[in-house]
Amino acid sequence: MGERTFKHSGALGDIIYSLPTIKALGGGILYLDIEGGKDEPAITGERGDGRIRFDRRGYDTIRPLLLEQPYLRDVAIWEHQPVDHDLNDMRKVPASRGAFRILDAFYASQFPPGSVAPDGPWLTLKSQPIKLPKPIIVNRTGRYQQKDARWEMNKSHWLPNGIFIGLEIEHRMFQHTFDCKIGFYKTNDALEIARVLLGAKMLIANQSFVMAIAIGLGIPFIQETYESMADCVFKRPNAQYF
Amino acid sequence: MKELGGGILYLNTNSGRSEFNSFAYDTIRPLLVEQNYISDVRAWNGEPIDFDLDSARTTATDAKTNLAAIYLRHFGIDENVLDLPWLTTRGEPIKLHKEIIINRTARRQAKYQMLEVTKWHWLPRSIFIGLPIEHEWFEHTFDCKIEYFPTRDALEIALVLKGAAKLIANQSLVMSIAIGLGVPFMQEVYDLAPNCQFRRQGSGYF
Numbered sequence: 359m360g361e362r363t364f365k366h367s368g369a370l371g372d373i374i375y376s377l378p379t380i381k382a383l384g385g386g387i388l389y390l391d392i393e394g395g396k397d398e399p400a401i402t403g404e405r406g407d408g409r410i411r412f413d414r415r416g417y418d419t420i421r422p423l424l425l426e427q428p429y430l431r432d433v434a435i436w437e438h439q440p441v442d443h444d445l446n447d448m449r450k451v452p453a454s455r456g457a458f459r460i461l462d463a464f465y466a467s468q469f470p471p472g473s474v475a476p477d478g479p480w481l482t483l484k485s486q487p488i489k490l491p492k493p494i495i496v497n498r499t500g501r502y503q504q505k506d507a508r509w510e511m512n513k514s515h516w517l518p519n520g521i522f523i524g525l526e527i528e529h530r531m532f533q534h535t536f537d538c539k540i541g542f543y544k545t546n547d548a549l550e551i552a553r554v555l556l557g558a559k560m561l562i563a564n565q566s567f568v569m570a571i572a573i574g575l576g577i578p579f580i581q582e583t584y585e586s587m588a589d590c591v592f593k594r595p596n597a598q599y600f
Numbered sequence: 601m602k603e604l605g606g607g608i609l610y611l612n613t614n615s616g617r618s619e620f621n622s623f624a625y626d627t628i629r630p631l632l633v634e635q636n637y638i639s640d641v642r643a644w645n646g647e648p649i650d651f652d653l654d655s656a657r658t659t660a661t662d663a664k665t666n667l668a669a670i671y672l673r674h675f676g677i678d679e680n681v682l683d684l685p686w687l688t689t690r691g692e693p694i695k696l697h698k699e700i701i702i703n704r705t706a707r708r709q710a711k712y713q714m715l716e717v718t719k720w721h722w723l724p725r726s727i728f729i730g731l732p733i734e735h736e737w738f739e740h741t742f743d744c745k746i747e748y749f750p751t752r753d754a755l756e757i758a759l760v761l762k763g764a765a766k767l768i769a770n771q772s773l774v775m776s777i778a779i780g781l782g783v784p785f786m787q788e789v790y791d792l793a794p795n796c797q798f799r800r801q802g803s804g805y806f
Contacts, residue, residue, distance in 0.1 A: 500741030501716075503709040507663075507792050510707075531737050535706035585791070586713060 361431065362386035363441040367395030368412020370420055370548070374570040375460040375590075376445045377427065378480045379468050383443060385429030389436035392417050400449040422549035423571070426484050443468055459589045477593050479576030487557035488550070490543055494520040495555060497563040498532050502584040504564075508600045509536060509582070516562055523554060523568060565590045573597075602686055603677045604651060606637030610644035612654075630755035631777070634689055651675070663793035667776075683799050685782030689755065693763035696749055700726040701764045703774040704738050708790040710770070714806045715788065716742060722768060729760060729774060771796045 364380055366373050366388065373390070380388065394410025395401035402410070417435065424433045447467040448460075465475035494516060498509075509516075513536050521541045522529045529542045545551045552571050555561055561572040564582040569590060572579045578596035591599060601609065609632060613622045625643060632641045656674035659665075672679045700722050704715075719742055727747045728735045735748045751757045758777050761767055767778040770788040775796060778785045784802035797805060 500737060501712050503712065505792065506707045506709065507790075527736065527740055531706060531733065534733055584712075586711065 362443065363389065363439075364443045364445055365389045365391060365436050365441040366445040367391035367393075367398065367401055367436075368410070368416055369394075370412070370416055370567045371565075371570040372448075372460060373412075373420055373424075374481075374567070374574050376448070376464045377424075377429075377574065378461060378476055379445070379464040380443075381427075381429045381480055382465070382476070383468060385427075385431065386442070387432045387434065388424060388430055389434055389439070389441060390417050390420075391436040395446055398446055401446060418547065420548045422547045423481070423552050424548075426549065426552075427482065459591065461592075479574060481552065481571065481574035481576075483549075483552055483556060483575075485549060485553050488553040489557040490521050490554060492519050492521045492541070493559035495558045495561045495563075495568075496520040496522045496532070496540060497524045497528070497561065497566055497568040498582070499524065499528055499564060499566040499568075500531070502565040502587070503582070504584050504586070505582045505600055506535060513538060520562070523551060524566070601651075601653075602635075602637045603672070603681060604675060606635075606639065607650070608640045608642065609638050610642050610647060610649060612644040626753065628754045630753045631687070631689075631758050632754075634691075634755060635687065664795055666797065667795045668798075685780060687758065687777065687780035689758050689762060689781070691755070691759050694756070694759040695763035696727050696760060698725050698727045698747070699765035701761060701767045701769075701774075702726045702728045702738070702746060703730045703734070703767065703769040703772055704788070705730065705734055705770060705772040705774075706737070708771040708793070709788070710790045710792075711788045711806055712741065715768075719744060726768070729757060730772070766802075 362384055363386055366376055392412065392414045394412040396410050421433050424430050445464060448463040451463045451466045462475050465473060496516070517538055517540050521543050522532060523543050523545050533539060543554065545554060548571060551568055552575060555572050555575055555577050558577065561568065561577060561579040563569045563579065565584050569579065569581060573590065573592055580598045580600065581590065583591065583599045611625050613620060613625045629641045632638055653671060656671045659674040660670045668682050669679050672681065723744055723746060727749050728738060729749050729751050739745060749760065751760060754777060757774055758781060761778050761781055761783045764783065767774065767783055767785040769775045769785065771790050775785060775787060779796065779798050779800065782800065786803070787796065787805045789805045
């Protein structure tokens with residue numbers, strides 16, 4: 359039997375959460391669809407507008423981190439070749455199968471009913487950690503915000519030791535929302551995000567791509583949970599949720 | 601204030617709280633002076649007053665208490681008055697070329713997904729009002745383009761709302777003006793503090 363092949367159409371966080379399934383299946387080559395599943399109703403139907411969430415820029419962002427994983431021999435652009443495992447099938451898994459977390463949905467789409475996805479970390483780095491001058495990394499994206507009042511209450515504890523990573527607009531909006539100043543560190547790709555997280559003491563973030571990487575790495579985090587879709591919750595001794 | 605017979609409203613711009621400063625005073629004053637129960641609006645410089653509206657904050661038992669009811673309760677007034685609008689404008693409504701007004705501020709966001717899955721129904725008929733950064737953030741969050749109409753103060757916001765068919769917004773200043781005017785709205789409710797809910801025909805909550 360040849361090397362297993364996998365296909366994924368994004369988005370970025372979902373790719374990270376699919377990796378434990380790929381790992382459990384023995385790994386192989388991951389093909390990424392930079393057209394974002396534009397012809398797959400299970401994907402486009404979620405947005406209602408037919409637009410996609412994964413493109414060439416997303417591919418370039420995530421590939422360097424994926425290539426560091428020992429269970430991925432290669433990561434390439436999908437060119438409509440047949441694959442052994444279409445990870446987009448996770449979108450067809452009904453929540454009634456107990457696959458409420460994103461990670462569980464991927465697992466349920468590829469393994470028999472009753473299989474349990476592991477709760478432990480699944481990302482490793484060959485590259486060295488990047489140690490920033492402050493120990494707490496902060497990130498808050500536009501989607502999945504629900505607890506600004508809790509950030510507001512805790513900001514005087516968190517922010518003096520924090521540095522923001524993410525998009526420049528996210529940094530500006532964070533400062534506007536919480537009427538504060540916080541340093542910004544620009545990251546070039548997902549591997550650099552992972553290196554920064556590995557060099558930090560803790561991440562405080564909402565259910566974002568950065569949070570997915572932190573969970574994958576197993577670093578301590580405090581998560582702003584989006585109660586309407588709390589699908590990024592992991593039993594970890596170093597994890598807190600608000 | 602209306603139920604207490606109205607009068608002069610003094611606003612404290614020096615409380616040290618960043619939520620209310622001289623910019624906010626200049627923003628809200630033009631709308632307040634249009635109310636027939638307010639004879640004037642002035643910056644407070646320690647003048648003696650009859651009713652300290654700040655004292656009503658002690659009445660709120662939790663974050664879910666209706667923000668307008670807090671004041672009525674504190675001064676012993678029947679809360680049913682909230683079923684009727686309390687803001688009026690003398691100027692002509694400003695009718696924009698689209699019928700739905702959108703506003704979404706940085707704080708009190710809670711239901712991103714509901715807006716995401718429904719946006720293509722209302723976006724083509726909508727114009728955004730609020731701060732430029734809020735408009736930029738809205739377009740970023742929902743990966744969309746929406747026209748922007750800059751408003752110079754709360755009175756202009758009220759006139760725009762009066763000229764619209766509906767407002768879709770979170771628990772913001774714009775939402776409070778719509779509620780006060782009796783303009784139909786759809787409100788993104790912040791579940792940690794759902795304190796802006798009023799009985800209004802043609803309105804709803806998500």
